[in-house]
Amino acid sequence: MKKSLQQIAEWLTIENQSFPETIVTGVSIDTRTITKGDLFIPFRGEAVNGHRFVEQAFEKGAAASLWMIDEPNPPAHLPLIFVEDPELALQKMAECYRNEHQATFIGITGSNGKTSSKDILAGALSPYFKVQKTIGNFNNQLGLPITILQLxxxxxxxxxxxxxxxxxxxxxxxxxxxxxxxIITNIGEAHMQDLGSREGIAKAKFEIVKGLSEEGILFYDGDEPLLQNLVAKTPHLKTQAFGFSQELNLAASQIKATAQGSSFHVEGLIQGDFFISVLGEHQVKNTLSAMLVSKSLGLTDEQIREALKKVVLTDMRMQLVPVGDLLFINDAYNAAPTSMHAAIQFVEQTTIRNEKWLVLGDMLELGNEEKKMHEGIAGHIHPEEISYVCLYGPRMKWLYNKLQETFDAEHLVYSENEYAPIIEKIQSHATNESILLVKGSRGMKLEKIIHSIELA
Structure with missing residues (x-):
């Protein structure tokens, strides 16, 4: 973005203010990450008033700043745009820049796999287009406008x-x-406490079609009945379905895992054998949506095949991490029952290594169903396939109680709030034949277990 303060003022329909010929090349809400040319946007909250950091933002390279009209003592020597509400101003600027921009815009939502799908799609398109994607978790009412304005x-x-x-x-x-x-990646159980049911979650995710352009296409998980029903109730909508059922627009089969990634076969709008350097059937499904979008943007099957070979995901998504003789699968970025089941299934089926460990942490934001859903994981863990289970967090006590019926004390570890017992078990019993899945909700920070063993 390269806009003068006068152009930004026009976006915000601001009158009776004069501006220097300052050019803004981005936006920032945090002085710790500000870059030269940014427009600083201060928010006034209960604990912190961002206006206190405006002068610091300029010291770090900000070109200009917003300032709330009713905030006292604006620095007279700095280029400011006075607004009533900085958040609304940020969103209005993003709307105006989006209206001017000629890029193809792709929106991704879903209970699980949003970030992986984003990374896979961006990786598939990057050899052929100039692509920018959401950085980190900038995916809400503040993050998405910032992402647009940084294009x-x-x-x-x-x-x-x-x-x-x-x-x-x-x-x-x-x-x-x-x-x-x-793209709607899937419907899981995250945010059940706010939305009440999987039906509610599906309805909330399906809101993405309300902003879809008239000629736009929705790509969705065709194995999910809740999405099938919503699509059927929206007959005007252009859709393409992906998944594992062979009648879909793109279906994957013959999925095989290696220490390098996953190979798979597809039938439908794209045909043939493909490979991604990512583990898990659920990641293959995420790849299918990227393949369909790539096809719609004009890429050939061969172009898609070659690009997918080079895709790299954001860390902590089914990420293989060798530590000495041990091999971890770091999937610790987040967890809900759907993704937990998928990751466990992968570990049970993989032939990468013979001795299989599960290191699992609490799943958060499940509402009134959390006890049932933690206990339900027991039905997906089979003692004939899994050698050791290590559980961390107060909610995992429910799963621990269930697993005591099928695992002896030597092969089952539970710790409510300390990583140490789990680290000690891994260090004393895991070998060069062990593969260890580490998975839990973000708040559990299970990657610290891997880091502690790396430093030992």
């Missing part, structure tokens, strides 16, 4: 992750981004 003017494809915790949030984001293509 270079010559960006050809923008891949936008859209997160939510309640109804109406995806609708707001999709109406702001107005995507040409939309």
């Amino acid at each position: 270079d003017e010559d960006t050809e494809v923008s891949v936008l992750e859209m997160g939510m915790s309640g109804f109406g949030e995806i609708e707001f984001l999709t109406n702001l981004a107005r995507p040409h293509y939309a």
Whole structure:
């Protein structure tokens, strides 16, 4: 983005203010990450007032700053744009820049796999287009506008992750981004406490179609009945379904895992054998949506095949981490029952190594169903396939109680709030034949277990 303060003022319909010929090349809400040319946006909260950091933002290279009209003592010597509400101003600027931009916009939502799908899609397109994607978890009412305003003017494809915790949030984001293509990765159980049921979650995710352009296409998990029903109730919608059922627009089969990644076969709008350097059937399904979007953007099957070989995911998504003789699968970024079951299934089926460990942490934000859902994991863990189970967090006590029926004390470890017992078990019993899945919700920070063993 390269806009003068006067142009930004016009976006915000601001009158009776004069501005120097200052050029803004981005936006920032945090002085710790500000870069030269940014417009600083201060928020006033209960604990912190961002206006206190405006002068510091300029010291670090900010070109200009917003300032709330009712905030006293604006620095007279700095270029400021006075607004009533910085958050609304940020969103309005993003809307205006989006309206001017010529990129193809792609929105991605879903209970699990949003970030992986974003990374795979961006990786598949990057050899052929200039692509920018959501960085980190900038996927909410503040993060998505910032992502849009950080787009270079010559960006050809923008891949936008859209997160939510309640109804109406995806609708707001999709109406702001107005995507040409939309992806719903799946429907799980995350945010059950806010949305009440999987039906509620599906309805909230499906809001993404409300901002979809008239000629746009929704790509969705065709194995999910809840999405099938919503699509059937929206007959005008252009859709393509992906998954494992052979009647879908793109179906994967013959999935094989190696220490390098996953090979698989597809039938439908794309034909043939493919490979990604990512583990897990659920990641293959995430890849299918990227393949369909790539095909819609004009790439050939061979171009897609070659690009997928080089895809790299954000850390802590089924990431293979060798530590000495041990081999970890770091999937510790997040967890919900659907993704937990998928990861456990992968470990049970893999032939990469023979001795299989599960290191599992609490699944958060499951509401009234959390006890049932933690206990339910027991049905997916088979003692004939899994050698050791290590559980961490107060909610995992429910699973621990269940697994005591099938695992003896030597092969089952539980710790409510300390990593040490789990680390000690791994260090004393895991070998060069061991593969260890580490998975839990973000708040459990299970990657610390891997880091501690790396440093030992």
